[in-house]
């Protein structure tokens with residue numbers, strides 16, 4: 001059966017297809033007799049595709065469900081409902097050997113290289129650890145050489161193999177995390193805020209490294225970040241999340257030059273512009289209030305409590321993620337999916 005699904009996967013099709021993905025964490029009360037009193041709707045029905053060799057950026061404020069999406073893709077959490085197809089096969093239903101085989105092809109790079117690397121293990125053991133689970137990739141005698149090759153690939157001295165994480169800088173530690181993610185030669189890397197904990201000067205170096213590795217190994221990336229500026233350099237497409245939903249998704253040009261969702265427009269208006277003259281001219285949208293609790297999200301459009309355009313319809317009707325009617329026939333960058341009843345372009349949000 002696996003053979004059949006493999007052969008039905010053709011080049012040019014998405015390598016991952018996520019459909020109506022939902023993750024609700026139950027909220028319980030009571031110590032002895034736990035009762036479910038509600039649920040944190042961390043991810044509440046999101047769909048997207050990831051194509052071979054592309055980078056899909058996922059952006060949104062803290063708490064909107066980005067890491068939960070990453071964990072669902074990695075099979076570290078089981079979805080409440082929905083499907084994740086890898087080369088046509090729903091991986092949420094897999095177990096045992098079939099799951100292990102898929103897991104090899106989807107690897108993760110974590111946000112914080114300070115906490116995600118075991119301080120008591122040498123760099124060689126950290127990078128080589130995935131080989132314990134998949135010895136077929138590097139038989140015991142080959143491991144040291146393989147680990148040293150990986151160090152070299154990520155721009156670290158292969159002689160550092162016996163050092164410990166505290167002997168490296170933040171940027172070097174993230175390189176170690178990336179080397180570990182590459183060890184099994186995956187097809188997909190899910191990077192959850194891989195540069196958010198790094199100094200701005202180091203962020204670009206790590207992003208450049210990831211771009212080079214993508215070309216070298218033909219990787220597909222899902223690159224998660226909380227701000228739109230980092231993602232721009234590396235992404236082919238960008239999805240903007242808000243409170244467990246996808247607000248808008250499109251090519252980088254569509255999202256950065258022709259955003260139609262008020263939330264994206266607000267996020268973009270907060271991105272600093274390097275040119276001081278353009279910075280002075282741009283219009284800043286300041287969002288009022290905090291992100292509501294995902295345990296009790298607003299009815300209708302989840303963004304309505306902070307949206308300056310909200311009308312009665314926004315409280316009653318959930319906006320679907322689709323190309324908005326006014327732009328359906330348009331040959332403009334505005335013709336991309338946006339979950340807003342009143343989607344429109346807002347000119348000169350950012351003068352870049």
Ligand SMILES: Nc1ncnc2c1ncn2[C@@H]1O[C@H](COP(=O)(O)OP(=O)(O)O)[C@@H](O)[C@H]1O
Pocket residue numbers: 025040041042060061062063064065066067068069294
């Ligand atoms: N294991 C869990 N149990 C309960 N709530 C969780 C759990 N993991 C995440 N959450 C909640 O789900 C929401 C989304 O979290 P997360 O996916 O980490 O967001 P992000 O990565 O965008 O900051 C948050 O409100 C968070 O508190």
Ligand code: SF4
Pocket residue numbers: 261262263301302303304305307308309310311314319339340341342343
């Ligand atoms: S649907 Fe309404 S509340 Fe939601 S983003 Fe659009 S205008 Fe704002």
Ligand SMILES: [Mg+2]
Pocket residue numbers: 066067068192
């Ligand atoms: Mg997170």
